[in-house]
Amino acid sequence: MRAFVRAVNALSVFFGMIAAALIGAAILIVCHMVFVRYVLNGSTAWQTDTVIFMLIAATLLGSAYVLRQGGHVTIDLAWEAAGQATRRFLRVMANIGTFLFATVLAVTGGHYFWQAWEGNWLSETVAEIPLWIPFLSMPVGFGLLALQALAQIIDTPRAVDVHGAAVHAAEELGEEQTAAIKEGH
Amino acid sequence: ETLRASHQWNTNDVRHKMVEIIKTEVEKADVGLNVRIYPSASLYKPKEQYAPLTTGQLDISAFPLAYAADRHPQFDATLMPGLVKNHDHAKRLNDSEFMQEIKQIINDSGVIVLADTWLAGGFASKENCILEPEDIEGQVSRAAGKAFEQMLVGAGASIASMPSSEIYTAMQTGVLDAANTSSGSFVSYRIYEQVKCLTAPGDHALWFMYEPILMSKKSFDALTEEQQEALMAAGQVSEEYFFEQAKKLDKTMVDTFKEAGVEVVTMNAEQAQMWRDIAQETSYAEFAKNVEGGQELIDKALAVE
Amino acid sequence: MAPETIGLLIALTLIGLMIIGVPVAFALGLTALIFLVAFEGTGALPGVAETFFAGLGEFSLLSIPMFIVMGAAVAASPAGRDLYEALDRWLNRVPGGLVISNIGACTIFSALSGSSPATCAAIGKMGIPEMRNRGYPDGVATGAIAAGGTLGILVPPSITMIVYGIATETSIGRLFIAGILPGLMLAGLFIAWSLFFAWWNGYKLTGLRNFSWRERFSVLPRVLPFIAIIVGILYVLYGGVATPSEAAGVGALFCILLAIIIYGLWRPSHIWRILSTSMNESVMILMIIGASALFSFTLSWLFVTQSIAEAIVAADLNRWVLMGVINVFLLVAGLFLPPVAVILMTTPILLPIVTQAGFDPYWFAVVLTINMEIGLITPPVGLNLYVINGIVPEVSLRTILLGSLPYMLCMVTGIILLCIFPEIATWLPNQMMGAAIR
Ligand code: NA
Ligand code: NA
Numbered sequence: 047m048r049a050f051v052r053a054v055n056a057l058s059v060f061f062g063m064i065a066a067a068l069i070g071a072a073i074l075i076v077c078h079m080v081f082v083r084y085v086l087n088g089s090t091a092w093q094t095d096t097v098i099f100m101l102i103a104a105t106l107l108g109s110a111y112v113l114r115q116g117g118h119v120t121i122d123l124a125w126e127a128a129g130q131a132t133r134r135f136l137r138v139m140a141n142i143g144t145f146l147f148a149t150v151l152a153v154t155g156g157h158y159f160w161q162a163w164e165g166n167w168l169s170e171t172v173a174e175i176p177l178w179i180p181f182l183s184m185p186v187g188f189g190l191l192a193l194q195a196l197a198q199i200i201d202t203p204r205a206v207d208v209h210g211a212a213v214h215a216a217e218e219l220g221e222e223q224t225a226a227i228k229e230g231h
Numbered sequence: 232e233t234l235r236a237s238h239q240w241n242t243n244d245v246r247h248k249m250v251e252i253i254k255t256e257v258e259k260a261d262v263g264l265n266v267r268i269y270p271s272a273s274l275y276k277p278k279e280q281y282a283p284l285t286t287g288q289l290d291i292s293a294f295p296l297a298y299a300a301d302r303h304p305q306f307d308a309t310l311m312p313g314l315v316k317n318h319d320h321a322k323r324l325n326d327s328e329f330m331q332e333i334k335q336i337i338n339d340s341g342v343i344v345l346a347d348t349w350l351a352g353g354f355a356s357k358e359n360c361i362l363e364p365e366d367i368e369g370q371v372s373r374a375a376g377k378a379f380e381q382m383l384v385g386a387g388a389s390i391a392s393m394p395s396s397e398i399y400t401a402m403q404t405g406v407l408d409a410a411n412t413s414s415g416s417f418v419s420y421r422i423y424e425q426v427k428c429l430t431a432p433g434d435h436a437l438w439f440m441y442e443p444i445l446m447s448k449k450s451f452d453a454l455t456e457e458q459q460e461a462l463m464a465a466g467q468v469s470e471e472y473f474f475e476q477a478k479k480l481d482k483t484m485v486d487t488f489k490e491a492g493v494e495v496v497t498m499n500a501e502q503a504q505m506w507r508d509i510a511q512e513t514s515y516a517e518f519a520k521n522v523e524g525g526q527e528l529i530d531k532a533l534a535v536e
Numbered sequence: 537m538a539p540e541t542i543g544l545l546i547a548l549t550l551i552g553l554m555i556i557g558v559p560v561a562f563a564l565g566l567t568a569l570i571f572l573v574a575f576e577g578t579g580a581l582p583g584v585a586e587t588f589f590a591g592l593g594e595f596s597l598l599s600i601p602m603f604i605v606m607g608a609a610v611a612a613s614p615a616g617r618d619l620y621e622a623l624d625r626w627l628n629r630v631p632g633g634l635v636i637s638n639i640g641a642c643t644i645f646s647a648l649s650g651s652s653p654a655t656c657a658a659i660g661k662m663g664i665p666e667m668r669n670r671g672y673p674d675g676v677a678t679g680a681i682a683a684g685g686t687l688g689i690l691v692p693p694s695i696t697m698i699v700y701g702i703a704t705e706t707s708i709g710r711l712f713i714a715g716i717l718p719g720l721m722l723a724g725l726f727i728a729w730s731l732f733f734a735w736w737n738g739y740k741l742t743g744l745r746n747f748s749w750r751e752r753f754s755v756l757p758r759v760l761p762f763i764a765i766i767v768g769i770l771y772v773l774y775g776g777v778a779t780p781s782e783a784a785g786v787g788a789l790f791c792i793l794l795a796i797i798i799y800g801l802w803r804p805s806h807i808w809r810i811l812s813t814s815m816n817e818s819v820m821i822l823m824i825i826g827a828s829a830l831f832s833f834t835l836s837w838l839f840v841t842q843s844i845a846e847a848i849v850a851a852d853l854n855r856w857v858l859m860g861v862i863n864v865f866l867l868v869a870g871l872f873l874p875p876v877a878v879i880l881m882t883t884p885i886l887l888p889i890v891t892q893a894g895f896d897p898y899w900f901a902v903v904l905t906i907n908m909e910i911g912l913i914t915p916p917v918g919l920n921l922y923v924i925n926g927i928v929p930e931v932s933l934r935t936i937l938l939g940s941l942p943y944m945l946c947m948v949t950g951i952i953l954l955c956i957f958p959e960i961a962t963w964l965p966n967q968m969m970g971a972a973i974r
Contacts (some may be wrong), residue, residue, distance in 0.1 A: 066811040076785025118559030140557035
């Protein structure tokens with residue numbers, strides 16, 4: 047069980063890094079587009095689609111990592127009022143909710159990806175990007191989100207300690223990085 | 232039983248009226264059918280409507296067929312430069328082998344056509360009148376559709392892609408010199424305030440777009456024969472209504488632009504042919520290369536007198 | 537079942553899921569799935585992936601992560617401190633100059649960042665301890681920054697305005713311009729209140745320092761480049777030279793470059809920190825956007841949206857009563873939900889009603905945004921309060937909350953002023969872009 051939780055955490059971090067890199071790359075592509083359009087007065091055809099798809103992929107692939115960091119906005123009314131036992135219950139229920147949503151989207155997203163792959167769908171602009179590439183981020187991203195929710199359910203007794211505080215998996219991250227993430231909220 | 236109809240236009244648009252005619256006609260027929268219209272993209276986004284039609288989740292919709300070209304690349308032929316010359320030509324095209332083939336693809340994917348409609352459009356520029364390909368050389372232009380982008384690049388224009396709703400601001404700020412869109416959009420987005428010259432459809436138009444009213448085959452097959460007949464009849468009424476309206480849209484555009492002091496011109500047969508020659512090497516060639524049976528489709532369309 | 541009843545059940549389910557702690561994004565998505573399956577069976581499921589994906593596939597949306605990166609790059613550097621220092625050195629002789637410096641720095645930083653918590657954190661880290669040191673009451677020190685930070689979503693660029701623009705098909709550039717004067721007006725109200733409060737309670741503002749002209753000028757080189765970026769972006773957006781997404785991309789790159797050049801944040805770990813912080817925030821926002829697409833689809837499919845709208849229209853309220861009711865509704869929604877979720881869920885219903893009643897959609901965007909600002913400094917989802925609490929843990933959340941309360945009233949005053957003088961929001965866009973095309 048521990049091994050499963052660790053493996054999922056590691057996967058989430060890995061895809062979180064990919065997501066951050068995608069955002070960085072998207073910025074460079076937009077700048078390239080601006081340069082070509084306004085400085086060289088040339089045609090820009092492939093950049094828009096590419097950047098949109100990259101940012102959608104970043105959102106989906108990074109979602110599990112953000113869940114792990116507690117970065118998705120949550121209303122913590124009940125959590126604040128609850129004692130330790132209730133907090134464990136809440137944490138399990140909340141993650142079941144996330145798990146259900148993520149699983150349905152992973153499966154339907156997988157189906158969508160498969161249709162695009164089978165039918166060789168292309169994006170409509172001149173870029174003609176094969177649509178299975180961006181669609182692939184749905185089963186992967188939501189699949190990972192479902193796994194992360196599952197890992198958090200399993201990890202609940204350890205995560206909600208005697209004081210009832212939620213311990214984010216900080217020990218597995220560098221301290222600096224954790225601080226940076228906290229500053230971000 | 233209630234059928235769901237979705238489209239992207241506001242309730243003043245002629246295309247909303249078409250769907251509304253289907254609703255009133257079907258309900259008048261008193262065959263136990265109701266239609267609930269979701270206008271202004273309040274249910275599905277414009278390009279999202281084809282998939283639910285094929286699965287039967289959505290019953291009726293109306294949108295440019297080229298929106299579904301990511302699934303069926305042949306549909307790009309219905310937004311191809313120079314294939315349709317004018318509204319009467321479009322009507323003849325509906326019964327041609329070309330459209331039969333397109334409709335076969337539509338049917339095979341689980342969708343049927345209730346009404347055929349073609350919309351015309353034109354070009355407008357802040358610089359000069361666009362008649363021959365060399366007129367647009369060096370201008371930054373917005374084109375409606377991939378095939379048009381390819382042809383304009385072939386003519387020496389630069390392309391800036393944007394929705395038609397952004398043309399006005401782009402022209403105002405100098406991002407855009409010229410634009411190509413439908414007659415209706417030219418008027419509703421008040422492009423006449425920005426441009427010097429308009430190229431109206433006339434008898435030798437370049438820009439025509441197929442925008443049928445579609446129905447899910449799954450939903451259709453689930454109806455009684457009586458209900459199916461009522462729907463088809465309603466589609467016919469709607470189609471005839473639109474044929475008149477489409478010409479009116481062009482006339483309104485010409486009148487509005489003239490009133491605003493914009494020069495209005497139309498292409499003659501030779502000028503249209505010059506564009507078609509460029510399309511031959513750009514959009515037609517790309518289409519033939521990338522789409523199975525693409526060349527045959529274009530040939531069939533060009534063969535319609 | 538009547539659509540109104542379904543709507544009530546949907547609301548209860550959504551609230552229930554959020555109360556047990558399902559993140560807002562997934563609670564929206566799960567509620568949509570539950571009701572789709574309940575009324576349509578599993579046959580409706582294949583479409584949800586496409587709806588979710590299409591909800592994110594908008595060109596304008598891609599400016600959101602880029603504006604966030606812009607803010608994060610500046611926030612990762614001590615630029616917030618410098619900005620505040622600069623204003624302080626120049627304004628320290630002015631009575632209450634410190635408050636003016638802080639709220640002014642918030643306003644300027646808002647123009648670099650589309651988000652409120654980022655603004656709050658960047659200025660608060662330096663400004664709050666300094667205000668407390670110099671004798672300002674804790675409530676004013678924290679409240680001024682919590683409120684000043686909310687300007688992040690009103691002063692352009694604004695993520696809230698981007699989402700509104702997409703949801704209502706209005707011009708994002710025009711929305712941005714509409715936010716400028718109201719943003720300055722709110723900043724003015726915040727300053728006025730802070731000074732009045734300190735004066736009324738006879739606080740001795742200690743620790744005034746004199747700065748030489750040399751000191752004043754020496755801090756400028758570090759600040760001017762960021763000001764130049766702001767001016768550049770404003771020019772690009774309002775001159776209509778490029779789209780918001782393009783401006784955001786270039787702005788983000790410039791801000792990263794400035795952080796590297798001026799503050800020496802060149803190590804990969806620095807860049808990584810900027811990108812990962814931005815990734816966290818933009819994933820959070822974009823997930824809500826995708827899930828909201830699913831949620832709105834379900835509401836529309838079950839005819840809930842349309843029925844509610846029809847009911848409001850049928851009630852045939854006086855237009856100002858209507859606007860009052862809408863404001864209360866938005867305010868309550870904003871207490872519980874992040875701005876992006878509120879906008880995506882409510883504007884499809886509200887905008888047609890509001891415009892039909894003769895209100896300007898750009899004016900309404902500003903009023904809506906100020907309502908959302910109030911939500912940012914009220915529990916339970918008061919992001920800014922938590923940011924401040926993180927900066928000065930020794931000040932209790934209660935003090936921060938009470939300190940923010942008067943600023944909330946400033947915002948309500950702002951809304952009232954906008955109702956009396958709608959030109960505050962509409963004049964500048966009309967001047968710069970001509971009358972709106974509807
Ligand atoms: Na801002
Ligand atoms: Na709140």
